[in-house]
Amino acid sequence: MDSNCFEKIIVSTDDQEIAEISSLLGAEVPFKRPQELSNDYATTQEVILHGINWLEESKLDTNLICCIYATAPFIQSEDIKKGIKMCCGDKSESFVFTATTFDFPIQRAIKIDDKGFSRMLYPKNYLTRSQDLEEYYHDAGQFYIGSINTWKNKFSFFENGNPLFLPRWRVQDIDNQEDWVRAEKLHQILFL
Numbered sequence: 001m002d003s004n005c006f007e008k009i010i011v012s013t014d015d016q017e018i019a020e021i022s023s024l025l026g027a028e029v030p031f032k033r034p035q036e037l038s039n040d041y042a043t044t045q046e047v048i049l050h051g052i053n054w055l056e057e058s059k060l061d062t063n064l065i066c067c068i069y070a071t072a073p074f075i076q077s078e079d080i081k082k083g084i085k086m087c088c089g090d091k092s093e094s095f096v097f098t099a100t101t102f103d104f105p106i107q108r109a110i111k112i113d114d115k116g117f118s119r120m121l122y123p124k125n126y127l128t129r130s131q132d133l134e135e136y137y138h139d140a141g142q143f144y145i146g147s148i149n150t151w152k153n154k155f156s157f158f159e160n161g162n163p164l165f166l167p168r169w170r171v172q173d174i175d176n177q178e179d180w181v182r183a184e185k186l187h188q189i190l191f192l
Helices: 016-024 044-057 077-087 148-153 177-191
Strands: 064-068 095-101 110-112 118-120 137-147 162-165
Touching: 044 064, 044 148, 064 077, 064 148, 077 095, 077 137, 077 162, 137 148
Parallel strands: 095 162
Antiparallel strands: 064 137, 095 137, 110 118
């Protein structure tokens, strides 16, 4: 990785093809992720704790763990360096995650009922101009950095976590085909 921040890059997967590609690219795949952690409901913390257990059983010493999502194509090495810096020093129990603003005020959100009609979640904001509403943030889903103790003890990473703010145009999570198409278009604009 361009950041030159990592002593080890370990890929956690249950997929043989991903393991082989990861190894070819220089990452280590020292264990196969168990089936119970290889589904759509396994949490990031559970997967990382499995990796931490492997590190401890292998007597490998480390103090910071950085989890990078494969579904976040626009991670930049400078952001990782900033995140690591934010985690070091007096904040040994801190946790850093990437965050960005919602592109439209959540106070103007609508939902569609079971009959197909729209309903405002916060009707009191119907006449409020969007630029007059408070700005809110969400997890950018790029990476998470914390000490081993933080990973073991943190119940919610977003309670008292340290957000590293990113501009919206550099945030694209890939969960479906539409996300993939948008990421390809953004990549063409930003990097080609």
